[in-house]
Amino acid sequence: MGTGYAIELNRLTKRYGAVVGVEGLTLNVRAGEVFGFLGPNGAGKTTTLRCLTGLLRPTSGRALMLGLDPIADHRRVAPAVGYLPGELRLYPELTGAQTLDLLSALQGVPSRRRGELCERLGLDSVVLRRTVGEYSRGMKQKIGLVQALQHDPRLVVLDEPTEGLDPLVQETFFELMREAAAGGRTVLLSSHVLPEVQRACGRVAIVRDGRLVTVESVAALREARARRIRLTFGDGAGPRPLGRADQWSPQWAGDRVELLVPPSEVVAALRGLLALAVADVTVEEAGLDEAFLDLYRNGEAGEEP
Amino acid sequence: MNSRWPLLWLALHRRRRMLVALVIGMAVFEALIVIVANAIPPGQLFSGRGKGTPSAFRAFSGSSGDVSIASYPGLLGAGLVHPFWIAMQLTAIGALAAAAVAADVESGTIELLIVRPVSRNRLLAERTVALGLAALALNAAATLTVATGVALSPDIHRDVPLSGVFAAGVMGCGFALCLMGPALAVSAWGRRRAQVIGATIAIGAVGFAVNFIALAWSKAAPLRFISPFHYYTPGDALAQGHVLWPQLGVLVGVGALGLVAAHALLMRRDLSP
Known part of the structure; x- marks a missing residue:
């Protein structure tokens, strides 16, 4: 990883026929950074994350994780990545424990942190023995967080991670993010929930209509706006x-x-x-909310950092 | 959970109740066919006073040769091309082929699988093996049941060698592979499980109808070559006592082409919900 970047997007473009998912997105996330990816629904956040994780092939441009191509070098880079999808879907017939076992077996590296994460997120053995189909949305999201973090990945990509979590569990989530940052892990946190990004992230990219509006530190964004x-x-x-x-x-x-x-x-x-x-x-x-809304109202901001 | 083959385990685990029901149903159905065949005394067979059955009836005896349904191989062959048998095969193949790729794309679970160090090749390979095991279980249930019935019935055994029963079982596996390949290709391309199940039913059920029409109506005779039932001829295998290799070759070839197409389609596609 010669560049020191954990994530590199270089003029990333993804189109679905005539519909633009993202257009010419250029963005770098430094290793060890907790980085926010902010924008309203439909701005292109999830498309970007799916290109980054190899689920989508870019129409043009390039996405790299830990210096590697997520499709061509998938088997080399994927063991070091933890991913929480924005619309988490699990197999309803499996128990919570079977789900974590399955995803751990596919990850191919030991799940060193599973016990600790389950305990901190309130997933006890009784809960884990129930089928996922019986879980509330919040419980499923907890399983999603555990599967993303249980193998202690170097790079964590989280799409709307606090959706469905109660305030107490959200506190635990922010603790985990702080610990990840302290441990030198890189976190890309995509969200439309502004205070979430404000709390967890050092820098933030804002996207609108598939294009990058700005990349700034949270403090600078607040200061400048x-x-x-x-x-x-x-x-x-x-x-x-x-x-x-x-x-x-x-x-x-x-x-x-x-x-x-x-x-x-x-x-x-x-x-x-x-x-x-x-x-x-x-x-x-103004808080980040206002800064964010201001950026959206006044779309004259620069397209790239 | 099998940590060595988790995707294979997942495919079979999620459909285990359906598969157990199908295997039991197949065994019970074939047992009934043997009982029905055994209930007809030899003297009543071939008793058409010089008249044979219509040639199109060979579609129901699993023959593209001259095995009449009014014979023990024809009667047992009928149990291996019966609509009930076809429906059970289509159910298992359609459900598991849909589960290979399309169902995960439709439900969104594909995201959790593919972001892990799981190659698309591995996804397809484990799901293909799961489908193959399910098809093998169904055909083994049918074959072993018929073989047991034949071994216990001297009248039937005189006309149907056990080698023919196992040859018919091999042909059944070839037929399943012939459906599996194209069904997996549709799954590798599609985004909906209904697309896969629809394609599987089209190949199986329409294929049977095309074969029947081609046998019944001389002008449509060339159409029989596009039906898998022209090549899947368990009645002929039961009568002759051996595998019909050219026909099996066509069935396996179509299945293999389908798998190659599935691989090519899966490599090129986006895998997001």
Whole structure:
């Protein structure tokens, strides 16, 4: 792995006939990084992950895992990879234990962490003896996490990993991610749940309509993007012109208004706004949610990192 | 779970109840055929007062030669080309061929299998072996039941050598392979289990109908060459006491071509739900 990248996507394109799955996606994930892959449903996240894991053949471009082609070098690279599909499907006739045994046998490497993971995720022996068909969605997702991590892979690819997990188990999941990062493992976490990425990842790529919008650190994304300005007029007159600040799509609720303003414009915006009869004003850093929505609203962002 | 052949184990484990039911059904059905054949005294056979049965009836005696259904080989052969026998073969082959690839693609479970160090060759090989074992079990059940019946019935045994029974069993395995190959090719190409089951039924059931029509209607006679039942002739094997190698060669050849096509199709396709 001479490049130091655990994942390399080079102008990756996948089309289904006339429909574009992903288009010209270029992205590198460093070894040992917990990397977020963010976008709304239908943005091309799952298609990218399926190209990366060798389930789909790219129409053009290249995807590499641990420096190897996921199709041509499949048998060399797959033992070091753990994968949780976004739409996890299991065999309903098998018990939880049989499912993990089956997937472990196919993985071909010892499942060193199974006992520990089952214990931490609340999969006891009674649960594992039941057939998967009897499991709730959350239980199936736990099995999905165990099968992805039980062989302690160097590279973990997770598609919507917290779907169906209760808050307590989500905490355990984030602990596992922190431990993976501390242990030098690489994690690619695909999600449309913004706080999930915000908590777990150092950097994040945002995709829209199959194209890369931006790659930034979570901190930089938050820093570079909007500030939320809340104004209260207190005169009961309701919405009114805000002058130049109207360009920031004000959201009115009675005589209160919220605006998302780029950091470089905050001072100028406040000067204009405070000339009005304002009773109260607050300015706070927008969360990743707002940064994400801002990126989507203002699609002028660069296509590649 | 068999950790050496997990995909083979999975295919058979998931359909174990259906397979056990089919094997028992096959044994019971063939036992009934032997009992029915044994209930007809030799004097009542070939008693058509100079008239033979219509030539198309050879389709029901498992013969493309001259084995009449009004003979012990013909009666036993009828049990090996009977619609019930065909239905059981099609059920087992259709279900397991669908499970080879298409059912996993349809249900989405293919993702968990293929992201592991499992080559597409291995997936196809283990699933083909599972299908072969199921077909072998069905044909063994039929063959052993008929062989037991023949051994216990002196009247039948006079006309039907045991070697003929086992030769018919080998022909049955060839017939199963002839269906397996194309069915696996459809599975390797398709995204729905219904496509595989439909194709298997089309090859089996339509093949039988085409053979019957070709035997009954002289203008359609050339069509018989496209039916597997022109080559799968257990009645002839029962009467002659040996495997009909040219016919078996065609059945095995078609099956092998289907497997080659399945391999080529699987290598080229996307494997996502």
